[in-house]
Amino acid sequence: MKIGKNSWISTDAIIEQPENITIGDNVQIKPGVVLRPETGYIVIGNNVVINHYTVIHAKGGVEIGDWCIFAPHCGIYAQNHSFDSFDKPITKQPNIGLPVTLMGDNWMGANCVILGGVTLGKGTVVGAGSVVSKSFPMAKVLAGNPARIVKDRIPQDDWNFEVEERCSVEKTPEKYWEYINNRGKFCAQHLKPSDVVLDVGCGEGYLTNMIKDSCKKVIGVDYSQAAVEITRERFGIEAYHMSCTQLKFPDETFDKVVFTEILEHLTRLQGLNALQEARRVLKPGGKLIGSTPLRSTPESFPATYSHIYEYSREELQYLLANWDAVWIHDPHFIATKPY
Secondary structure, eight states: OEEEETTTEEEEEEEOOOOGGEEOOEEOOOTOEEEEESOOOOEESSSSSEEEEEEETTTTOEEEOOTTOOOOOOOOOOEEEEESSSSSOOOGSOEEEEEEOOOOOOEEOTTEEETOOEEEOOTEOOOOOEOSSSSSSSEEEEEEETTTTEEEESSSSOOOTTTTTOTTTTSSSSGGGHHHHHHHHHTTOOOTTEEEEEEOOTTTTTHHHHHGGGGSEEEEESSSSSHHHHHHHHOOOEEOOTTTTTTOOOTTTTTEEETTTTTTSSOHHHHHHHHHHHHHHHEEEEEEEOOOOOOOSSSSSSSSSOOOOOOHHHHHHHHHSEEEEEEEETEEEEEEEOO
16 A cells, blocks of 8 residues: 555554555545455545544545545445346446545535435535435535536626636636637648538537538537536537546547537646546547646646646657657647557
8 A cells, every 4th residue: 555644544454455545645544444445446645634433435446636625424335236137136237436535625525425426526515314426526515316417606697717627608708719710720621521520619609610610420428417518509419428537438439529628627647547537438540639737847836726737849759659650749649549
């Protein structure tokens, strides 16, 4: 087990397979906590507090971002038994791992449960006793079983660059649209009329709509249900509520994957997993077309609350090391899936 500086684990905590657990700096793990990776992993960031009797089962992998706090008796279950057959007991049927990611600054109320396949955006709060069965974007307050959004932590009447996660078709100020439109033009010029394209993190569908006439077909995905609904209703584009680390498409489905302004909103582990998923769904020779703000300083100090990690040029090159024909010109990049 890897443990960072000034972290404390109670002697009454239950730790299984410690070799599959990584704990950051200034972490507190209280008595009765159960960390059980099984065949998966548990990655805990910095400044995290996990209170008494919280249980984490992590067959599908669990990542807990910086500054998260768990009240007592919470549960994260990154797995689920199948129960399709009556020929054998449920305990003998496959136990399927599904990843869980808390992107940071999340507060889990007492007795809440997070189920497999869920991603919670940065700053989202889960009320006591809630059961979270699907992903939610940043800065929401969730409650209920199944959990639903009961409050926005960010005022919805204004658009504030410092705390917004995506552009708003109606509310984003004029000064940002030149940059947004340039992203769309850049993507469009690298598409062909025969291409089937996936737009990862499509948001409200503005860029997706910009590129739809440059290809045969475009599909959008986003982990915000509200954004997906806006994309469908406003632009009539096929779009799905889906995490970029769990793309529900068969291997080698798309000719191009558009990946603009996504990496900086992900944890580093999420970024790696998302690029692996993009590579999986691309056809051999298919291209990843993206953008992300690159930093020039040695450390990453994100420009806004919604940015989790900003990469240097060298770090981005390392992330794309297994791709062919990598081209990077801040903020844009293109990489080709090998044949």
